[in-house]
Amino acid sequence: MGKTVVVVGATGKQGGAVAAHLLADGWHVRALTRDALSPAASALTGAGAEVVVADMDDPASLERAFDGADGVFSVQPAPHDPGAPVGYSTGAEVRWGRNVADAAAVSGVAHLVYASLVEAAEHTGVPSFDSKWEVEQHIRSLGLPATVLRPVTFMDGLVVSKDVLDGSFTHVLDPDTRYQLIGVDDIGAFAALVFGAPEQYVGRSLTIAGDERTPRELAAVLGRALGHPVAYHQIPMSLIRRHDPGLASVFEAPVAPKADVAGLRAAHPGLMTFEAWLSRHGRAQLAAL
Template identity: 90%
Template sequence: MGKTVVVVGATGKQGGAAAAHLLRGGWHVRAVTRNAQSPAAAALTAAGAEVVVADMDDPASLGRAFAGAHGVFSVQPAPHDPGAPMGYSTEVEVRWGRNVADAAAAAGVAHLVYASLVEAEQRTGVPSFDSKWEVERHIRSLGLPTTVLRPVTFMDGLVLSKDVLDGSFTHVLDPDTRYQLIGVDDIGAFASLVFAAPEEYVGRSLTIAGDERTPREVATVLGRALGHPVAYHQIPMDLIRRHDPGLASVFDAPPATKADVAALRVAHPGLMTFEAWLSRHGRAKLAGL
């Protein structure tokens, strides 16, 4: 295609996945980072991206990065992300998301793709959800041609604890409650797909998932991947409410719209189930625990 798409957050998980798929799709990728000397930035350069230095707290630097671009992929860290900078908060997330949108509008880009969250379709009272809702509301006020991606729970976030290696998977949901999952790599795949078909996706919000499982099923699949049984252990919600009211509020939020996984798989036939994600990405993550 040859047109330039600027990827903000390119050294992070979602931005990195978007950059990789856009490069494979033939786009010229301009990868934005605050540190061009980082290993992640070097890997982007080696993959064929143009790495530029800009800061989401510096609108002038964003304007320079967006100059002449066809599109912008925008994602901001969540406050709990390991890579979030010191002092980062939901207020900073909102400011950064607005700054990116303002710079994209000023640069006259033809398509902004914003990586939001499935729960951000309405105000929920949960700060980490409502920050993305605030960014979406600001984007709409600009009249910028936009597609909002709404990923569900990340498969990548299910394998965080060494307890899994010892045969224990924990969550707060009832063992047979069904919830949807998405591999981060597939978020990048949908970003590339959306940029390639603006006539279909501009003006839309797209909830994306690749699988739907219960916690008990997740434990079973993890056990098969590890070669030994993994049992599911539910954390009582009363315990969460006492020790982490913020986390409890996440599970008290209004239910979000579910993704139509079958329709998404028609658009993206490579969409990963949880088993497929474990086979391609999860084993390395398990080995690193």
């Protein structure tokens, strides 16, 4: 296409998925990283991206990185993200998100795509949700041509414990509570879709999901993939409140609006169900466990 999109957080999961889909669609990708010598940065270079060093705490470095770019994809780590810097907090997340938006405004970027989350559609009182809500409000205050992506729970975050190999899948939800899920790779696909059709998506917020399941159903799907029964075990909320009140507040927040999965699949026919995600991505995560 001859157009450039800067991907913030390109060495992370969401940014990496966005960079991969944009490269596949023919965009010039300028991948931002704090360490150009990291294995993830080297992999991006090998894939055809232009790797640029910048820091979200350094607005001047962002402005240099955004110079001449047509679009910017903005994502910040969540405070509980294992890859987040030491001492990182919701305050830092807001500051970083605001800095990216400010730099995009100064640089005259034609399209900012911000990765938020489904619960950030309104102020909730939950710090890890409201940090993204604050960034969204700042983007609006700047009048930037922007699109907000609001993904639901990541499929990629469900298969992280060796317990599942021993036949136990745990969560805090009631076993028959239906909730929506999305594969991180599909977040990259939607970002590329949005950048490719700004006339349809600028000024919009898009809640994205690929499947809707209960914990009991997820356990059954995992059991079929592993070839042995997997039982669902619910963690009592009282235990979560006692040991991690912040996490408890996440699950006790008001129910977020649901995505129109059928409509999303019409726009992106490759949108993955949980079974499809397991076959394409989840098996590698299970093998790594």
